[in-house]
Amino acid sequence: MLSNKKVGFIGGGAIAEALIRGILNSKLVSPTQIAVSDISIQRLDYLHNTFGVITTNKIQAVSEQSDILFLTVKPQVIDSVIDSVASSVTVKSVVVSVAAGITLDYLQEKMPGIPVIRVMPNTPVAVGEGMAAMALGSHTTQEISEPVSTILGSVGRVVTIREEAMDAVTGVSGSGPAYAFLLIDALSDAGVCVGLSRNTAVLLAAQTLLGAAKMVLETGKHPAELRDMVTSPGGTTIAGVHVLEQKGVRGALIDAVVAATTRSREMGKKS
Numbered sequence: 091m092l093s094n095k096k097v098g099f100i101g102g103g104a105i106a107e108a109l110i111r112g113i114l115n116s117k118l119v120s121p122t123q124i125a126v127s128d129i130s131i132q133r134l135d136y137l138h139n140t141f142g143v144i145t146t147n148k149i150q151a152v153s154e155q156s157d158i159l160f161l162t163v164k165p166q167v168i169d170s171v172i173d174s175v176a177s178s179v180t181v182k183s184v185v186v187s188v189a190a191g192i193t194l195d196y197l198q199e200k201m202p203g204i205p206v207i208r209v210m211p212n213t214p215v216a217v218g219e220g221m222a223a224m225a226l227g228s229h230t231t232q233e234i235s236e237p238v239s240t241i242l243g244s245v246g247r248v249v250t251i252r253e254e255a256m257d258a259v260t261g262v263s264g265s266g267p268a269y270a271f272l273l274i275d276a277l278s279d280a281g282v283c284v285g286l287s288r289n290t291a292v293l294l295a296a297q298t299l300l301g302a303a304k305m306v307l308e309t310g311k312h313p314a315e316l317r318d319m320v321t322s323p324g325g326t327t328i329a330g331v332h333v334l335e336q337k338g339v340r341g342a343l344i345d346a347v348v349a350a351t352t353r354s355r356e357m358g359k360k361s
C-alpha cells in the first residue's frame with residue numbers, strides 16, 4: 091500500500107478510468123486516496139459511483155491535495171489545465187503527464203521547479219497488464235519517481251526511457267492496444283466467416299493473442315522462432331501466413347506505428 095500518498099487525476103476520461111480501475115484492483119491505494127477532477131459532472135458521478143473515489147469539478151481542490159498528480163486530459167487542453175494547477179502544486183508533489191506529444195521541456199517551463207514525469211501508459215493497465223514508459227524531468231530524482239514507478243508497476247510493466255523515444259513508444263504500446271483489438275475483431279470476423287459462433291470466435295481470437303504474447307514474454311524466444319514452431323511443412327499455418335504476407339499485413343503494421351509516432355511528434359510541436 092502507498093498508505094500515505096494522495097493520488098489525483100485531472101481529467102476523468104478513458105485512460106484515467108483505466109488507471110484508477112487497475113490501481114484499485116492492485117490494492118495499492120484505497121478509493122479515498124484517489125481524487126478526480128473533470129469538467130463533466132456526469133463523468134464525475136460515474137467515477138464516484140463506480141469506484142468510490144473522491145470527485146470534484148474544482149481542479150485546484152485536487153491539485154493542492156495530491157502528492158502524485160496525473161494530468162489525464164487531452165493534449166489540446168493541457169495548456170489551460172496547467173495554468174489552473176501550476177500555482178497549487180508544490181515541490182513536494184510530482185506531476186505526471188500522460189498527454190501524447192507533450193514534452194518535459196514544455197511541462198518544466200510551465201511549472202518551474204516542480205518535479206515532473208512524462209509517462210505513456212496504455213489501457214490494459216485496467217486489467218493489470220499495462221505497458222508504461224516513463225521519462226523523468228530534470229528536477230525529478232529516482233526517489234521522487236519511486237511511488238510513480240510503484241503505481242505503474244502495480245498495473246503492468248514499466249520501463250524508464252530517454253524522452254526522445256517517447257513518440258515511438260506512443261506509436262507502439264500507447265496506441266498499440268487499438269491495433270490488437272482491431273486484430274482480435276478481424277480474427278473473430280474470420281472465425282464467424284468459417285462457421286464459428288461470434289462468442290466462440292472472440293474467445294478463440296483473444297485467448298490466442300494472449301497466449302502468443304505470453305509465450306514471447308516468458309520464453310524470451312524471437313517471435314519468428316515461435317512462429318516457425320506453429321508452421322508445419324506443407325500444413326495449414328504456412329497457407330495462412332502466405333496470405334498475410336501477400337496482403338502486406340507486416341508492412342501495414344509498420345506503417346501504422348510510423349504514422350502514430352509521426353502524429354505524436356506533430357502534437358508535441360504544437361505545445
Ligand SMILES: NC(=O)C1=CN([C@@H]2O[C@H](COP(=O)(O)OP(=O)(O)OC[C@H]3O[C@@H](n4cnc5c(N)ncnc54)[C@H](OP(=O)(O)O)[C@@H]3O)[C@@H](O)[C@H]2O)C=CC1
Binds near residue numbers: 128161211
Ligand atoms: N486513451 C488512451 O489509451 C491513452 C491516452 N493517453 C493520453 O491521455 C490523455 C487523455 O486521453 P483519454 O483518456 O483518451 O481522453 P478522454 O477524452 O477520454 O479524457 C479526458 C477527460 O478530460 C476531460 N476534460 C477536458 N477538459 C478538462 C478540464 N479543463 N479539466 C478537467 N477535465 C477536462 C474530458 O472531458 P470532455 O470529454 O467533456 O472534454 C474527458 O472526460 C491524452 O492526453 C492522451 O494523449 C495516453 C496513453 C493512452
Ligand SMILES: O=C(O)[C@@H]1CCC=N1
Binds near residue numbers: 190260264265
Ligand atoms: O490516441 C491517442 O492520441 C492516445 C495516445 C496513445 C493512445 N491514445
